[in-house]
Amino acid sequence: MPEAIVARHDGVIAWVKLNRPDRLNAMNEELVKELSEALARAEADETIRVIILHGEGRAFCSGDDLKDLDAQTVSEDATQAWVEAIQQVTLQIMRSRKIVIAAVHGWCVGGALEWVINCDFRLFADNTRWFFPEVSYGFFVTGGVTALLTKQVGPQMAKDLIMFGDRHDAKKALEVGIAWKLFPEDQILAEAEKLASRIAERPAESVAEIKRAINEGFHSSLADAMRIETAATVRGFLSAESQARAKEF
Structure with missing residues (x-):
């Protein structure tokens, strides 16, 4: 049974599901490999506009599967x-031209939270x-979160969250800005x-450039931000689709 699968929906959305519910979708070598492959397939498909990442069963993902720790640290x-x-x-997530939504x-936990x-x-x-x-184990975080x-959330809160590893609820995620919105x-x-x-209704090139x-x-x-903005804005102004939308508006 695949660990991570992609299912197409209405032609523009790719659903990428972590699928190890018996292990709370914990990360092992196969899951990470298949997730990477799933993201690559969605990226290569020009009809896909948005990727939704979610988990099967009772959790999004419980982090590294510590039962596989020996295999990960054999050398x-x-x-x-x-x-x-x-x-x-x-x-793959950060550089994707698609918008990636996490439904959590x-x-x-851990790498999945990152x-x-x-x-x-x-x-x-x-x-x-x-x-x-991670720090409680003597490990370290990934995903660029030391910067992101x-x-x-600011350096003090980042140190609090990462160094102490306290368990938090959804309201805390919203409070510090990790969550965008909360839902039942x-x-x-x-x-x-x-x-x-809603995202897919917007011009694909503009959305990709904004991201x-x-x-x-x-x-x-x-200066770097303005250079990127200038190049993207010029491309937008020269786009026939953008011109048509602007005139319609």
């Missing part, structure tokens, strides 16, 4: 490959519980689909 090369595979998913419920932070919109169910366990989370668990996928459909500019601008200087 320095194996550990390097494991961490790079996790980081590759971050790059139940436990969302992937969620990489997503463009994060919808949390009201039963979500989340935390960063610090800029989102039984509505989370429907709300993700509504958001995806790229904001993500890159988050880390760049004012």
Whole structure:
């Protein structure tokens, strides 16, 4: 049975589901590999406009499957490959020209929480519980969150969340800005689909350029941000579709 699968929906939305419910969708080598492949397939499909990432069963993802820890740490090369595979998913989400929505419920832990932070919109169910366990184990976080989370919540809160690894509820995620909006668990996928459909109504090129500019601008200087904005704006002005929409408006 596949660990991560893609199902097409209405021609523009790719649903990417973590599918190890017996292990609360914990991350092992196969899940990470198949998730990367699923994201790559969605990226290559020009008809797909939005990707929705979610989990099967009682959780989004409970983080690293510690039962597989020995396989991940059998050698320095194996550990390097494991961490790079996790980081590759971050790059795929952040650099994707598609908007990636995380629909989160139940436990969302460690590396999976870091992937969620990489997503463009994060919808949390009201039963979500989340935390960063890595430092408690003597490990380290991934997903670029030392930069992303610090800029989102400030250095003091980032240190609090990552260093102490306390468990938090959905309201805390909304309070600190990790969650975009909260919904009842039984509505989370429907709300993700509504958001995806709304995004898909907008011009694909403009949406992709906005995502790229904001993500890159988050880390760049004012000059770099303005350079990206200028190039993207010029392309927008020269687009026949954009001109037609502007005139219609």
